Amino acid sequence: MAETGNSGQDLEFRILGEADLDSVLELERESFSTPWTREQYALLLKAGACKLFGVSLTGQSGQVLAYAAVSMAKAAGELEIYNIAVRSDKRRRGLGKDLLSAIMAAAESLDIRRAVLEVREGNVAAVALYESLGFTQQGKRRDYYTDPREDALVYIKEW
Numbered sequence: 001m002a003e004t005g006n007s008g009q010d011l012e013f014r015i016l017g018e019a020d021l022d023s024v025l026e027l028e029r030e031s032f033s034t035p036w037t038r039e040q041y042a043l044l045l046k047a048g049a050c051k052l053f054g055v056s057l058t059g060q061s062g063q064v065l066a067y068a069a070v071s072m073a074k075a076a077g078e079l080e081i082y083n084i085a086v087r088s089d090k091r092r093r094g095l096g097k098d099l100l101s102a103i104m105a106a107a108e109s110l111d112i113r114r115a116v117l118e119v120r121e122g123n124v125a126a127v128a129l130y131e132s133l134g135f136t137q138q139g140k141r142r143d144y145y146t147d148p149r150e151d152a153l154v155y156i157k158e159w
Helices: 020-031 039-048 095-109 124-132
Strands: 003-004 010-016 053-055 066-073 077-088 114-119 136-145 150-158
Touching: 003 150, 010 020, 010 095, 020 039, 020 066, 020 077, 053 095, 066 095, 077 095, 095 124, 114 124, 114 136, 124 150
Parallel strands: 077 114
Antiparallel strands: 003 010, 010 053, 053 066, 066 077, 114 150, 136 150
């Protein structure tokens, strides 16, 4: 679906699949110290345990600018956000916010009214993004991340 996002750009939001994994893995390597592997994503996608949502400029769907890996558990009424990444040259333009807003709207259409995620305590930009969308810190997981070792903050949003 194409729409103009908060970033002022004409964006295309879509569900990504195995054919998009090269782009997703490129963003993983660029964004995370311990990126997920192709095998991990392939297994999660095959099992239906994960959905990948992506955003690109309209008409350029082959170039994923941002993606999010999520689980939408309709029975539990919960959206779990595993990973979200934006290309480094496209950050701070509202793409992450646009993508998360679209995902939460999709979740709401499935009667999912709660989202949960973990974020590195030192990831100030991500914390600011989540808080701007109404997420609130509900806990902390000590030494959750490795490379480097860091606590995770648990954020939740209900609507």
